[in-house]
Amino acid sequence: MEFKVTARYLKHTPDKIRPIIRLFVGKKLNFALKNVRFIEKEASIDIYKLMKSAQATAGEKEMNADLVTIKHFYCNEGPKLKRRIPRSRGRVSPFAKRLSHLSMVLTEIDATPIKDEKKEINNEKKESNGTES
Numbered sequence: 001m002e003f004k005v006t007a008r009y010l011k012h013t014p015d016k017i018r019p020i021i022r023l024f025v026g027k028k029l030n031f032a033l034k035n036v037r038f039i040e041k042e043a044s045i046d047i048y049k050l051m052k053s054a055q056a057t058a059g060e061k062e063m064n065a066d067l068v069t070i071k072h073f074y075c076n077e078g079p080k081l082k083r084r085i086p087r088s089r090g091r092v093s094p095f096a097k098r099l100s101h102l103s104m105v106l107t108e109i110d111a112t113p114i115k116d117e118k119k120e121i122n123n124e125k126k127e128s129n130g131t132e133s
Helices: 014-021 029-036 043-060 117-132
Strands: 002-010 068-086 092-108
Touching: 002 043, 002 068, 014 043, 014 068, 014 092, 029 043, 029 068, 043 068, 043 092
Parallel strands: none
Antiparallel strands: 002 092, 068 092
């Protein structure tokens, strides 16, 4: 089962958030929650809040929190707040404050062990070879 959580209009640029979220794609949610706190970037606070929200959503959907994995983690650009700053001789220079939208897709992995098909095929060949002679 998959579900999606989002955080919108974060006051950090996507360029500053993307290196942080790349660390956690494909990892378990509990692992990511424990390790995001040690990243010394201001954006990690908002990422931590999003992960806590995802953990609460997983509990609400009656999913095992230990088996929830981050499948996709996106940081898209939000709207730009256009501002101006005064310069010398009465001029102004425009600049933009960039905002971000975060979205995370999570999935629950199965706890059942996966059988190795190659081993099963080799065992069947050995058994068939033993019965023929």
